[in-house]
Amino acid sequence: MSSPWVEDEDLDTEVRENSETGQNKRPGVGTPLPHMDPEIAAELLAEGPPAWFGVRWREIPPEQQWDAWNGLRRWVDWLIHEYRVSAQEIPDCWYHHPDITAELYAAMCMEYKVWEEQAPGLSPMMMWHPNLQQMLYRVRAMTEKAGCANNGGHQEPTGYKSGIGAYERDYNETDWRVHASTIRRAELVDRPETGVRYVRAAAVSAKGERLAVSSPIGLRADAPLPDAHVGLEFGSMATxxxxxxxxxxxxxxxxxxxxxxxxxxxxxxxxADEKDPD
Incomplete structure (x- = not known):
């Protein structure tokens, strides 16, 4: 499947020959998969994955985002074709949905990782395929929630409040500041030896000014221990x-x-303790 941006024939001849013959591979570096963009494949053969590969999607630098989007699209096209994925699972406008994009990018990184060592192993069967099915279930739920596949085109979700996006929150900032500024501290306080000791806590400013004072709590002295008592009972009897x-x-x-x-x-x-003689 050709990339819509980079044609296969543009791949450097030397890189293509190395890919076909398996020569000049660096130890420990995986062979690029056939669905990879040719430019990405060249980087994989030369110095490992491209710089953006495996980086958090939101942290990919602006100068690498074009390559990242192209690489992810080529991989998604391969996934859809290889695993017969319907539009009800991955819609045509998947790149407009950050949640679906995050799932697909994570799956892309995982699929590369399980094949990277170029050695027979359990990872493809035990890790890739089970997690692929779970990922597709999650993406299908996201697609159904978005409603794009059923409507035949991408649609943005709407919020309940006018002027507020569906995935934006109009916080009560006063309530938030009260909650976020709440602190909890603990102190071990000795009980008095006799009587009652009252304890309270006070909030003070950096200048030592009292801002608020709690209600006091009375700490009573420990009650004296009851008279000592020893009880004795049978456990088992033997000869x-x-x-x-x-x-x-x-x-x-x-x-x-x-x-x-x-x-x-x-x-x-x-x-007396009975001890065996030496």
Whole structure:
């Protein structure tokens, strides 16, 4: 499929011969795909992709945008022909729709990437084709929303407010400034040892002037811990062994636990750890 802007015969003879014979290829640089614009193909063979290829579409410099549009159009024409894409999926005026253009450009970059290594792999089957179908579903929804394919020509969407575009927002600037200027800060404040401590926050200007003061919050002292208590219950029983479970309540964080034993319930001794002899 020939480019409407650059004819195939304009491609430099040396580049064409290198493309056909596979000679003089730089290691690691992919072979240009047949649907690429000849000038793009020359850049791919020489020094890799063109400068705009892979750059965010909105960040392509003005001096490269003509080449970028031409390269993308040639790729889209190839995609439509190769995968039998209908106008209900990609309308003739796709380039008037930024959302569809973004999808197609992203797909163009991906399709190049999966073939770039020139080696058998899973990327074309596992990455390109599944994502191509998902991309076409998304583009079809965009096309249906735009309504261009059904009307036979491109139409700009209309907004609900007079003089406001469909994809423009007439913000309440006062509400926006209030929301955007809202700040949230946290502070760890110690509780008092006894009684109540009241705390509030004040907004101050750069000069130290008070702008606003919050309502106070009362911080009460920590309640004393309940009396210490240890509960004991059976876990499981086995021949010669009994598993006991102890629950400790109301002790300081650094408190420990010891196990004691007695033969008469009066005289208690700590159970020593039994260790195997060396």
């Amino acid at each position: 010669g062994k009994a598993e006991l479970s102890a629950t400790v309540v109301g002790t300081p964080e650094d408190a420990g636990l010891v196990w004691e034993q007695s033969t008469d319930g009066q005289d208690w001794k700590t159970i």
